Amino acid sequence: MRIYFTFDPRPDLKEPLVKQFPHVEFIFHARLDEEELEKADVLVTYGEDLNDSRIEIAKNLKWIFVASAGIEKMPAKAIAERNILVSNVRGIHKTPMAESILAHILSLKRALPFIYENKRNKVWDKKAQLSELNGSTALIIGPGAIGSEIGRLLQAFEVYTIGCNRSGEDAPFMNETYRIDELESQLPKAHIVISMLPSTPETKHLIKLDHFKLMRDDAIFMNFGRGNVVKTDVLIQALEQKLIFHAVLDVFEEEPLPLSSKLWEIDNVTISPHFSSHSSRYVERSLEIFKPSLEKWLNGETDVENKMNILRGY
Template sequence: MKIYFTLDPRPDLKEPLVSEFPEIDFTFHKQLDESELADTDVLVTYGEDLNDHHIELSEQLKWIFVVSAGIEKMPAQKIAERGILVSNVRGIHKKPMAESIIAHILSLKRALPFVYKNQQNCEWNKKARLSELNGSTALIIGPGAIGAEIGRLLQAFEVYTIGLNRSGQPAPFMNETYRIDELKEQLPKAEIIISMLPSTKETKNLLSYEDFKLMRKDAIFMNFGRGDLVSLGELVRVLEDELIFHMVLDVYEVEPLPADHKLWKFDNVTVSPHFSSHSSRYVERSLEIFKPSLKKWLSGDHDVENKMDILRGY
């Protein structure tokens, strides 16, 4: 059996993997090489490097392990037609992403951008807008594994957490949980609104200018899920009209965000380059999911962890 990685883990991660599965023919590259696909049984990839042609070349391919949570850029229809199993690393992002989100919130609440700017200008200035995270309310749209970790950390700061999911069933570390179709009723309640939603037909352009009008004037809106939740045009309108206090964006409808885009010019937005999940431990945590799944696969059990419906996108 051949397992082809279109990424090249560090030696301290790669060598134990090869030793643990001596019966496997592992191939590691820093990027996809089409000549390796024909005899590949299992493909380990970030997903964005695949297209329809690659699936056609992969005549023996049975399983794609995606070292990412999102699969929206993969050739879903072609993969589904072939009946190829897809699983991902859902859940490994929760620690670094939750830390990034908490860091951004505390930075804004305690006026750290103001501090950094003053330091650069050698200016002693105490006229900052300071507030507390303690005692506020956060609305988490999509309280899955990452959302639950955000909720856990927020509750440590005595933040009241409200979750929105498809079912309305209770979610971990949420004080209340509602259905996502109750969004408009919940938006006015929160000082902090965090979207962790995946990209699906239902979530595309879910938020509009009118939804931002329902938010509090002192609200912080954060999108760390997928960029097609709200169009760039709508975001610009919201910022121009100062409907809310601040936005923190890690994902965008178009990536990379063009250098001449209006979004860069506003003071009431933080533009993060879609790297909140990055960590020196990213591949390490991915392999912690891959190894047990591979053992299952080799024993004939294809009910691997984080098995996905490629056409649904999750």
């Protein structure tokens, strides 16, 4: 059994892994090497280093473990045709991402950008618009593992949480849950609208200008799922027309966000470079999912944790 990592974990994470599985041959590289890929039985990757030709090269490959939640950049059709099993690390992002989202909300509510700017300029000014998170309503579009963790933290601030998902079935830490096709009826209620949707054919450009027109003019819109849930031009239009108070964006249709993008120039938007899930514990948590899955795999089981439908995208 040859397992090829296209990233190199820290020694304190790598060494226990190798010790736990002494009969497995582990190869660790800082980037993908096609000669090693050709010999690999299992590939551990962030996913962005794969394409159709590399799947063709990987003659022995039977399982791809993706150390990321999203797989939209992977060659799905080529992988499906080979019947290669794909699993990911869904769930490990919930702690850092929920903390990032909460930090952004509190920053805007308690005027931290205003405070930081005044400090830089040596200005003593109390004329800030301060508000409270307590008692507000948050609408979470896609209340999965991350969205539910956001809901848990928000409820500690006595925020009323509403979830929107495909089924309308109850989601953890949501006071109410509705189907995604009922989104329009819920938008006017929310002081905070958070999209955690993955990138699928159904979610692409789901949120349109009419949705922003239904939001409160003091609403905060946050996109921490995938950038193509809303067209960039639509976002710009909504912000320029002041249909909402502020947008916080961690994901974009094109990444890195081009220097020519008008979003850089708009005042009522916060731009985060798609790193809200980053943490010093990221690889540690990934391996906590990989190890029990590898135990199953070595015992001939294919029902590993977070097994995915590569063509559906989740």
